[in-house]
Amino acid sequence: MKKIFLSILSLCSLSVIGQSDNITTQLYDTYENYKESSIGSRRIKRTDIQPLINKLSSNNKFKVATVGKSIGGKDLSLISIGTGETDVFLWSQMHGDEPTATQAIFDILNFFDSADFEKEKEAILANLTVHFLPMLNPDGAELYQRRNLLGIDINRDALRLQSPESQTLKKVRDSLDADFGFNLHDQSTYYNAERTEKPATISYLAPAYNYEKEINKTRGNAMKIIVFMNDILQKYALGQVGRYNDDFEPRAFGDNIQKWGTSTILIESGGYADDVEKQEIRKLNYTSILSAIYTIAQKSYESIGIEEYEKIPENDRKLFDLKILGATYKLMGNSYTIDLGMNQIEVDYPDHNSFWYSSRILDQGDLSTYYGYETLDATGYTIKQAKVYPKTLTNFDDVKALNFKEILKQGYGYIRVSSIPSKNINSPFPIHILGTKFIIPELNLAPGINPTFFLEKSGVIEYGVINGFLVNLKESEIQVPNGMIFR
Template identity: 80%
Template sequence: MKQIALALLCALPMLGLGQSSALTTQLYDTYENYKEGSIGKRRIKRADIQPLIATYSSNPKFKVSTVGRSIGGKELSLISLGTGDVNVFLWSQMHGDEPTATQAIFDILNFFDSKDFKEEKEAILSNLSIHFLPMLNPDGAELFQRRNLLGIDINRDALRLQSPESKTLKRVRDSLAADFGFNLHDQSTYYNAERTDKPATISYLAPAYNYEKDINEVRGNAMKIIVFMNSILQKYAPGQVGRYNDDFEPRAFGDNIQKWGTSTILIESGGYPNDTEKQEIRKLNYVSILSAIYTIAKQNYKEIAIGEYEKIPENDRKLFDLKITNASYNLMGNSYKIDVGIHQVEVDYADHNSFWYSSRILDQGDLSTYYGYETLDATGYTLKQATAYPKTLNTLNEVQSLDFGQLLKDGHAYVRMSTIPAKQLNSPFPVHLIGANYKIPELKLQPGINPTVFLEKDGRLEYAVINGFLVNLSQSNIEVPNGMIYK
């Protein structure tokens, strides 16, 4: 009988986690019912979320308060709900160009405002009080930049508290005496899970609170929550979770909030194939954060083994948007085998609402320890110089009328114009526009140049790389968002 009782006792934590896993599946499957459609792209601003905050201000389920203002005078709002004794505090967009979790927060708020999942929401809201501070750096969001108007990284201002945004974050954390904190960020899409070609779609950290990286109950609970969230994401993004280095950073908010007694979970949204606007990653934030909140409410996390935390692969940074391997490259009469790693670099328009691409070769040589979102094995292919279309055109309409597929098959990646409109920042076509007197440089691969080149095999051009985007010349679709302009 004692053995049976012991077995049942050991099964209880797993039973609780099993219930959370079932909820996770339902959250994932029903996500579109709660997704906030008004903020569907990354470059969101305070004006985009203000109507949503106003809606919750008039909703009796929520308490909305202005807890501070940014340097630029924009309101910082705290949205709260629940009546429980355990306080959970979530803040996002400390860095203005990291909006994925801000979007997910409003999806989560839609979930709580719905009539669905009554039993689960009752368990959450009777045990927890949940507080959301979305878009801590609205001035940075306006410019789609990391830093605030003071030019500082808010996440390195936990000691001096120079900026009003930093002071607000500290004051809110202290006033809540938050038990759990979710520090929500975006990271570079070029991070991968260590020694794999998998992007680090989500990365976690339970920040250290001292140089010794000690683990007390506060930090240990954060580790347990991360282990739980990792187990969830493995179902939807297998192998695509990373873990940040936990060296202590005495100026950082995450490290200090952990030190101040709040179990702090840092979440970084990275890259996911074919998800430029990070909407699939947004969904994973929604599912995993809500599941974690439920687990905190049910206290199922307590029995999770802390040792599982160290098994999550560390973050590495060895991804390219496009990787070309084993290409033949002719230079000064000799042929060399070379790999080329390309980043498709975003450049914001002046209004910071959208962007265009100005791609660059990041590295070349032996890149066998690196990976690509897209990889072309160019064994047997020779890199060839791109040429200009033989006619000079006068208007963009004339360029538009060209058969771009045929141009590329003929090796032409440039179109010469007599006059390029002064306001045109980039080419809206899958070729580059060049001025009347522009001389196309000789093909000489080096990091920093725009990747535009053809790949030839057996005397035939089979691939083109235009502004860092790969085009299969045997196919009709040409997926090059824009070309460049060279005057």
């Protein structure tokens, strides 16, 4: 009898999700009409979104209020639309370096300001009042860092409420007594869907409200919304959805907001191949969140079965940017087979508007249970140390004139330069720059070192790894964003 009941619930769920396919497809296909083009980079700041908020303030469709200030004195704004009795509250960027959903929020606001989807918007705005608190941590966003100026994680300040940002979030939640809450974050791009090579492009959690992880109506409704959103994402990012561990964290806002009676959906934006600025993930946020808001307005989520929630794969963290598989590594007269996992680590420039790469080997040995955004089967290839170019060049103009592909083919990964501009903190070339006195140590592969070496087969160098980026020397293009400078 239980199996029959669950089957009926599943059929109901499929029916609900099927009914929403049309609007979801339309939202995805027409996204470029609503994308806010002024904030296309991840490193957005409060000054980037303030003109957008000012514009909404003069639009009678929206209600805009300053609901608090950050430690650094920056405004925290609440943007509301709709007249319905059900309140939906979305807040983003409580971690300053997690901006993907902030961008999607302004895309969603553009959607509400448009003349399109009239019937669907009428259904949403008559039944819901939707509230957006973008960029809860503007000081952290200014520095592109997780924590606020007090140096604390706002998401672990729900009990003590030391920070004004935390106090504002609690005050707004309580004043709205919101029925649904969307807690919007970014996660590491190195998470994968459990036991697969696919990145966890989006991960979800219906946070527990106690240590026993009980499921009441509030949490159950959050699970239903997640099941609904997961089904949407499978259409555009098949197998690329994860689910966070639901151990109760008594200091966290998500867990407490669930406890306080708001059905809370945590959304984490992770990685997507060839999407460094997370613009495809931004589009997925836009499509799935708007679709979820629509199903809340229609109350069609109510018939969705929560048993599908547990079937979403758990988050794992077994992705590298680059994985080298089965290479031969010679050490102390012996040959070994070794896998290497490397991450291309972003380092901000001082203005926090852009970044460069300082890559590292993260792990090595048997990495057969790990995956890579890019993987090279190096069976039959031998790892060779990168050499220093025999001629010392005068300046960067001399370096720029070189044929880098031919130099790399000869196994040179470093060029000595007598005059290195003090303003340069990395090499603008697909090769490392050395000062006149810097001595390259013998290659000793180990976690933590910068990955630079060559792969040779039958006496011919066919691949290079420069600053953690793979170079196929049989192809014409060399895609290494930057090298390092060793003064």
